[in-house]
Amino acid sequence: MRSPTMVGMPTWTIEQEPVTGPEIGDVMWQYFGEMAERVMGRSAVEAELRQALERDPHRDLAPPGGAFLVARDGTGAFLGCVGVRLLPEVPGAAELKRMFVRPAGRGTGLGRGLLVAAEAAARELGATRMVCETNTQLTEARALYAAHAYEEIPPYEGHGRADHWFAKSLVEDGTAG
Template sequence: MPTWTIEAEPVTGPEIGDVMWQYFTEIAQRVMGRPAAEAELRRALARDPHDDLAPPSGVFLVARGQDGDLLGCAGVRLLPRAPATAELKRMFVRPAGRGTGLGRGLLVAAETAAQGLGATRMVCETNTQLTEARALYEAHAYEEIPPYEGLGRADHWFAKALVRGNADK
């Protein structure tokens, strides 16, 4: 039985800003192999904002522990040039939520949210150093694809057909 819940929340506010900062800090450390300067993190956030992870064409999911602490998040947005395709963004599990199945829970919730937006396909991008992310996507029937319109330092792109009822497989 999970010790967390996942619900859609606004992608605003200081708590969300804090988790986004932690997300970008960890990604930068793992991908670049060194801590990122504050200016670098601010440029990365400006280059790839997350304000579109909100209705009507997106959703931001937040996982909270029984104590209400934010343990993780995942965003979904429809791609403007391919509205039946949703992109998974900002999938992140804080250290306190790791090893609990929360990554899988967030992925399944994101797929369900994408279907609710009308998507029939989910895409995402990641980096070689993010081995846990790649393993999670592959374990859930995502297949590697050529680059789409993603941003950043990605070097792996994945896609999965979303068929009613397959979000939990």
């Protein structure tokens, strides 16, 4: 998926890549580190980051039941990522995971681009509904979901400090599911 070309705005591409790629480990550390600072209000120590990855691993963000999408700028530098995984315990549902935009990609529409690409990947996996979880402190994520027809739902599972859960229908009529 190629971003629209706008004056003064960087261009980026979003492509599926292996979740085990060489730089993904570093990106996951950055992701969890930023989440710790935003949600807990302090830096996480290495043991906490390892524990978070163990509690909620990302190996399943790969075929056949998942996808991992990476956004890169025109030079190939990593700007952001998002993962999708099918939830076998919830027929037809896919879960949005690991949406992360590095500071260099923020404010460019990349979050929206990653969300749209993740929804397309979920449809390709056969999902009819996307679910996700987030935290009160992640105001940008909550605003993005609300702007794209996600509706708050009761908790469907827990991975740490989530306190908001969302769902969106991926079928043509666009109603939440």
